[in-house]
Amino acid sequence: MTEKQQNILNAALKLFATEGVTSTSTSKIAKSAGVSEGLIFRHFTNKEGLLQAILENGREKSDEYFNSVMKVKDPKERLLMALHLPFVIPSDEYDFWRLIYTLKWQRGPMEHEGMDLFRNSLRQAFEELNYANPTAEAQLIEAIIDGVTTEVLLKDIYPKPLLDCILEKYKLK
Amino acid sequence: MTEKQQNILNAALKLFATEGVTSTSTSKIAKSAGVSEGLIFRHFTNKEGLLQAILENGREKSDEYFNSVMKVKDPKERLLMALHLPFVIPSDEYDFWRLIYTLKWQRGPMEHEGMDLFRNSLRQAFEELNYANPTAEAQLIEAIIDGVTTEVLLKDIYPKPLLDCILEKYKLK
DNA sequence: GTCTATACCAGGATAGAC
């Protein structure tokens, strides 16, 4: 991975995330990355290939988050960890997550095995805690994490009070 | 508003919502609506104008929802009503709401006065109920509504169990 | 690995006839 290659990846990520994939032209990416337009195609075949490269790059990141939650044995601790997720995203990853969240609407939610394992491990936590409907609870907590993450990515938020409210609802405080 | 005009609006909404605004060409819209491409520009000036027409069209709809919540006097009842919102969207409005939710990421969340009033009325409900941090609570409930709505719009959901889980968290059940 | 030049096409938009 050369430096220019990395520049392309960085520039494309930022532009894709802020202006959308289809409305970002390859020439714009090239200018922003300080490279010739042709180089993009040499390295990534086409625009879609560039997007895929960015996505693969980030998948590792997302799996790390999921794993950090799943490896927690105690069910309460696990839920606590999961609900913290929206607030532990470092700001230099915001662009990546913005991109992921936008793509949901055109390409469907990202559905890889890591995601399924994560979902299951949450459902299991609710089971262990004897919640009435663990499947629905898992669905809800996922929706909350997504909703709060959206809030974090799009607006200015004071994490502490928001987190407190959440934990109180789950009696984790 | 002629029939063809309405056809254009319908076709555009569906395409914008499913494939994204920028990746939907005017020619595609024209074909899907069964009209000539030129007609789109006669009626709506340009693609952006078409989008705006769709959005204005829908704003009434969204305001109705907000108003139905705000007019409820009892704070508990009001929150109850708000939390029901994701589940009362009729499926023939899904495309519109999908569009709204995608646009958030490129153009920022829709911020009109109706939205502000809605937010305030939720915060006030929490105040009346003596919650510790009404502002954060309002932020949270908004995030939950958004997250659950996303779930409803993008996945197949059994509303009842999910709603039960939510209401239990807010002790509204 | 990288740049320049260029081909090619699709997209948005306009003009003019009916």
Add this chain to the structure above:
DNA sequence: GTCTATCCTGGTATAGAC
């Protein structure tokens, strides 16, 4: 109000030199 034909720009992608 609507259609057909057409323009023009800019976007994706390739070829070939360095």
